[in-house]
Structure formats: C-alpha cells, structure tokens
Amino acid sequence: MQKSNSVVLGTKTYYRPIEAAIRWADLLRYEQHILEALGQRALPAHGEFPRWPHLCLYVDRIFDGITHGELVCGKSGIVRETVRVKLNDPALTIRHVDLKSWVAHYYPGEKPSFLFDELERALHPAVNPQTLSVLLVEREVTKAELAELKHTNEPLRVEHDNCAKRHCSRQPGLRSESTYQNIICGLLTLLLGESPSGAAYSSFRNMDAVVSALLAHHAGLPGMSERTLWAKLGQARRHVATSG
Numbered sequence: 001m002q003k004s005n006s007v008v009l010g011t012k013t014y015y016r017p018i019e020a021a022i023r024w025a026d027l028l029r030y031e032q033h034i035l036e037a038l039g040q041r042a043l044p045a046h047g048e049f050p051r052w053p054h055l056c057l058y059v060d061r062i063f064d065g066i067t068h069g070e071l072v073c074g075k076s077g078i079v080r081e082t083v084r085v086k087l088n089d090p091a092l093t094i095r096h097v098d099l100k101s102w103v104a105h106y107y108p109g110e111k112p113s114f115l116f117d118e119l120e121r122a123l124h125p126a127v128n129p130q131t132l133s134v135l136l137v138e139r140e141v142t143k144a145e146l147a148e149l150k151h152t153n154e155p156l157r158v159e160h161d162n163c164a165k166r167h168c169s170r171q172p173g174l175r176s177e178s179t180y181q182n183i184i185c186g187l188l189t190l191l192l193g194e195s196p197s198g199a200a201y202s203s204f205r206n207m208d209a210v211v212s213a214l215l216a217h218h219a220g221l222p223g224m225s226e227r228t229l230w231a232k233l234g235q236a237r238r239h240v241a242t243s244g
Contacts, residue, residue: 010114014074014077015093015099016092016093018038018042018044020058020062020094021056021058021062022034024058024112024114025055027055041090066092066094070102071099071102072095077093099115181235181236185239188233191204191210192206207233
C-alpha cells in the first residue's frame with residue numbers, strides 16, 4: 001500500500017530531467033535532499049552521489065535522448081516549436097506522456113512505476129497494449145469455440161459412458177457359460193484324446209503341455225495367465241463330467 005501511495009505522489013504532468021531520474025531510480029524519498037544539493041544545476045557532477053549510481057545513469061540517458069532528438073522537451077511544462085531551451089536551463093522539462101513513450105521505445109525492459117501501472121509492468125516488453133488487445137480478443141474467440149465444442153461433444157460423451165457401463169455390466173448368462181465350458185472341454189478332448197484305433201489326436205500329452213502352449217502363443221491377453229487357465233480348463237472338464 002505504501003508503494004502505491006508513493007507512485008501517486010511522485011507522478012506529475014511534467015518533470016525536470018533530474019526529477020524524472022530521481023523517480024526512475026526509485027529515490028523519491030530523497031528528492032528534497034538531492035535537489036538542495038544540486039541547486040540550480042541541471043546535471044549532477046560526476047561521482048556527486050556515489051550512494052546512487054543509477055541516478056547519474058538515468059540523468060545521462062534523459063539528456064542523451066533530448067540531445068539526439070528522441071525525447072521531446074519544453075520549458076516549464078510547455079512544448080512549442082518557438083520555445084528554445086538550453087540543456088542547462090533549470091526550467092527545462094519533459095512531459096509525462098512523452099517520457100513514457102520514450103522509455104517504452106528505447107528502454108522496453110525498464111518500466112519505472114511512476115510511468116507504468118502494474119499491468120503494464122507485468123507485460124513482457126514485446127507485448128504492447130495493441131498486441132494485448134488482439135490476444136484478449138483471440139482468447140475470447142477461442143473460449144467461445146471451446147464452449148461450442150463442449151456443447152456438441154456432450155451428447156457423444158454421455159452415450160459413450162452409457163455404452164461403457166452396459167459393456168462392463170454385461171455378464172454371460174448360465175446358458176452361455178455352459179456352452180463355453182462344453183466347447184472348451186470338447187477341444188481338450190481333441191487335444192488330449194485318442195482315436196478308436198489308439199492314435200493320438202494331437203501332439204499334446206497332458207494339460208501341462210496345453211497350458212504351456214497357450215501361454216507361449218497368447219501371453220499378455222486377458223485371462224491368459226497360468227492360474228486362470230488351470231482354473232478355467234479344470235472347471236470346464238468338471239462341468240462336462242457332472243453334466244454327463
């Protein structure tokens with residue numbers, strides 16, 4: 001909260017270069033001391049404020065921008081073509097809006113709080129207000145499209161869930177279970193049985209051989225574990241034996 005108050009107090013319509021540098025360096029609480037030390041001078045002497053090296057840096061940047069015609073200046077807050085201001089004139093001033101535009105263009109990575117609000121400081125230097133507006137519009141369009149897709153997809157999702165529930169709850173009836181066990185037992189008879197003449201129907205000699213072959217060819221499939229195979233094959237043989 002204290003920081004917010006200092007920003008409000010430090011913001012002005014126009015600034016002397018030293019006043020702008022003081023705010024840029026976040027030295028507003030020392031402004032009176034710095035201004036008294038400078039008197040009528042516009043620039044601090046080299047090494048005059050060793051505690052605050054950024055102060056001289058920012059003053060130099062501002063005067064460099066004015067000298068090269070990048071930063072518009074005026075006199076006592078007035079900017080006119082007919083007004084001629086010397087760089088050492090104590091009345092030389094820079095308007096807040098001109099200073100903000102100049103900093104944003106030439107020093108996009110630095111956004112002093114007396115020029116930029118919290119949202120502007122949070123933005124990446126490559127994102128300007130115009131780009132942000134475009135991004136926000138695109139975001140709203142994308143949200144609307146997503147909502148439409150969700151609305152269209154909802155009946156399909158409900159139907160899929162219902163089908164999945166019906167599939168999971170579907171269990172074979174007693175008749176179907178009996179049929180499967182009869183078939184399994186019949187296949188075991190062919191695999192392990194002999195013809196009337198005594199010739200083996202297959203090369204399998206016992207249940208161990210059948211289970212091993214099934215595991216070798218179908219390992220990983222649901223139900224194809226050694227424990228399950230022994231249980232199901234034995235259950236099928238017992239079912240046929242008791243049915244007969």
